[in-house]
Structures are given as structure tokens and as C-alpha cells.
Amino acid sequence: MIHAEGLTKRFGSLTAVDQISLDIDEGEVFGFLGPNGAGKTTTVRMLAALISKTSGRAEVAGFEIGKEADELKIRQRIGVLPENVGLYEATSAYQNLEYFGRLHRMDAATLRNNIERLLRMMGLWEKKDDPVSTFSKGMKQKVAIARALVHDPILLFLDEPTANLDPEAAKMVRDVILELKKENRTIFLNTHNLDEAQRICDRVGILRTRLLTVGSVETLRSGFSTKRTAVRVQRASVELVAAVKQKLHKEGVELSGNRLLVDVEDPVRENPDINEAVVAAGGRVIELSQVSPSLEEVYLKLVHEEKGGS
């Protein structure tokens, strides 16, 4: 559905997006993670044929960005939810959707059906004639998502769909995205909400101007070099941690509730030594288990490494 090779965008001397290469399959929910200013929105705008690329190439839904003849076809086939919902506040939810459906040259009957289906799906059908200005932030976000879907796009770009929303509204929007996922839509989700990415996305890419890594959340976590062994003991204490550190001759030991978390490189080789060290330090071991880093840890490490390197 999306194929990019060395996609780059420069604004004068500033490189906003540097040499991005990625492939996204049909029906996939792809999360694009990165801190503010990492180039997520710029990438979406390039892929949505809204701004030009500086170099590289990309195909979206089989059409090439940067080719004038293809750009209208790309915009015909995609739906975009920008970071700012940008609804016409004085008009109703129905009129907002109707306007965008017409701009996508939909026939009247299909448009009517789609608007009704989407507003019912969003739980807004009863309020279809109310001015959008009377809606809550979460409701507006839902109308904006419906607007992006009104012409049945095969690919959906969602730019920070839950940013600035309260937890309840954010959950409301996340549920809608999960609903869309069930419909097998291809979704490109820009977010810096890692929990959201973990719950929704099939794969994620971490961006900081350059694409640092791409993979499923599980692959990223398991492939990450830092692994940990969790040792559950009967009575964990700071003194026990200090003693274990001394016996293992390593600093990577920390206390977490009734567990000791020990950094390891090769668990199969090191776990028996860890067990012995804890017992020798006076701890009574209940259980040893392997702990993979969270997506947050992977993200922070990659982003900070890149920051330090650049």
C-alpha cells in the first residue's frame, strides 16, 4: 500500500525527514512514533501528496508522489486526519461530511448512506444536525475521523488522533480506530503515545528525522540488546541489592517491589550465577523470570542514542 525509498524532505538547510525507506501492507495498522519535531507530520504530508519531496521516491496506493497526474489520484484514495481537526464549526456534523463527500465526487445516494453509517458508528447520528461548535473535543475528533472516512478511502492517515484529548475522549477515539482495524483498513498512525501504539499497531517505526527502526512491538522488544532477569524473593531490600551487586561484580541490579531486576546479556549462561549470588547474599528465591524491555524503554533508548549520536 505504501512503498518509500530514501524519502527526504529539506526546508532550506533544515532536514526534516532523512532517507526514509519503508513498506506498509494492505490492511496493516502502522504506528509512526517519534518525539515532537521528529518529522512525523512532514512524512504524512509527503505521503498524502500535500507537500513535495526533496529526494527519494514513494508510491502510495500504486501511484507515485511528486507526479502531478498521480497526486490527485492519491488524494482521491486516502483519508487524512490532521493534527488539528479543522471542522467548520458553524455547520452541522452532517454538513461537514457532506461537503467533503462532494469534493470527493461521490454520488448523492452513496454519500447519504456513508454519512449515516459513519455517524451511527461514531454514536453521533442523533446529533447530526447540531452545529459542531456545540460538540466536545472527543466528539469533534470523531467527526473529523468520519470526515476522513466519508469517501471510503483505502488508506487512512491519522496524525496524533488522541493528542490533547482527556483520557475518556482518547479512549473513545482509540475504540473507533480499533473498530476500523476490524474493517481491515490500512492505517498509518502518527503518535507519541506508546501505549496506544502497543495496543493498536501491527508494526511500528521509530522516527527521529531518520527512521531508527521498524518492526512489530514484540520483535522490537525481544530484539533489543538490554534484557533483564527478574528475581522474585521473599524479602527484597536495598541491602540485598548491594550484596548481589558485589557478588556479581556488576552495577545493573535494581530493586522493583519484591523483585530484583538484573541486566543480563545471555540469560541461559548468567541466570544460575544470579540465583547463586542472591542465595549467597541471604535472599530466599521464589522465582526467576525473563523481562523484555517495554516499548517505552526501546523507544527512549533509540531516541536518546540518536540524539547523542547526532
Added chain:
Amino acid sequence: MRFSQAWIIARHDMGIFRHRWGVMGPLIGLPLGVAIGFPLLVDYIVATNAGSGFDTYLPQLINAFSFWFVIGAAILPTAIAAYSIVGEKVEKSLEPLLSTPTTDGEILLGKTLAAFVPTILAIWAASVLFQGLIDWATRGALGYLFYPNWEIFVILFALTPLVCLYAIEFSVLVSSRATDARGAQQYASVTFVPLIFLYIAGEIGFSLNTTNLWYISGIFAVLVLVLFQVSRRIFHREEILTRWK
């Protein structure tokens, strides 16, 4: 360029302005004020100067008054264009609009039509009333029907549309820098300053006859072409998304 696509945008924008007093007030009030106010003034002048030989100056005076339709064509679209472009910028609705399968030219044409059509219709409708009332007020003094004549023809069908386009294109330029509709309207209002000078010149002796009106139209035609090129460059998708403040 698909006119139908531009017309969808224009109709949508006109539907929104229908409910804005800041747009509808001047759109109805100004042409109506010109159409009723000046004929009443002419009627008063005719009544108070009967037999004084003032009748010879009446055509010049009426032509100068009719020039207010041209001034209106510069003032009215700036209010609409300010809401149409800067209003969208403020509401952040330009990006979703730009994400639709619509070209920059179609969006610009749609915005232009949204300001052009109501302005021209309001002025043309008011001019019918104006001509009728002027004929009613001056028929006795002049001994003939002053309207219709070639001067009003040039004003309504050449100069007014050109000045209207000039004001809209100028508003587009202003819109890229303005941060609110009122500010954009204030900046764009400078468009009618040269027209006020022409009106004053008409009052004090410069003849606003058919020939001079064609010359003035020619100047505005050139200005429209120049501003069209500049506004096309400014109203560019990438420019709007990355440079507009």
C-alpha cells in the same frame, strides 16, 4: 481545472457567509445605500436648484455617484475573502480541504467565486434600483431618461467585475500574512483608496465618461493579471501548509 469542483467550494462558503452579519450587513447595506441614498440626494439637489442652470452639471454628478458601485466592488469582496481564506486558516480547516482531490487552482477559483458572485449580484441588483430612481428624479430637469447609458454599462460590466477581482486577489495576498479575518479585511481595505481618489476627481471635474472608464478598466485589467500571477504563487498547497503564519 474543473469548474464543478470550484463551484462546490464556492457554494459551501456562500452558505456559511449567509449567517454572518459581518458579511451580509455590508453586502446588503452598501449597495442599497448607494441605490437609494444618492438618487434621493439628486432629487433634493434638483428640487433646490430648479432653474439655476445646474442641470448641465447633473450628468457629471450622477456619473460620479454611480462610481460608488465600483468602490463597493472593492470593499465588499474583501470582507468575504477575509472570512473565506483567513477564516479557514484560523479554524485550521485549510489542511483537510487541501487533502481532498482538488487542485490549488480549483480551491482558489472557488474562494474567488464565493466573494465575486454575491458582490456582483448585489451591485447589479442595486444598480437597477439606482437607475430607476435616478431617472425618476432627473427626468423633469433633464428632459430625457439618463439611464440606461454607456457609462453605466462600462461601470457594471467591465469596471466593477475587474475591481472586484482585483480586491479578491489582493485579499489572497494579505491572507497569507494575516492572523485573523478582521485584520485581513483592514489590510485589504487599502484597495479602494485609489478608487476614492478617482471618485473625488470625478466630483471636481475629471470626466468619468465612457472613454475614461474604458481606460480605467484597462489599468485594472493589467492589475488583475499581475495580482493573479502572484496570488497563484502564494495560494500554493505547500506554501499554505509550511509558510503561512
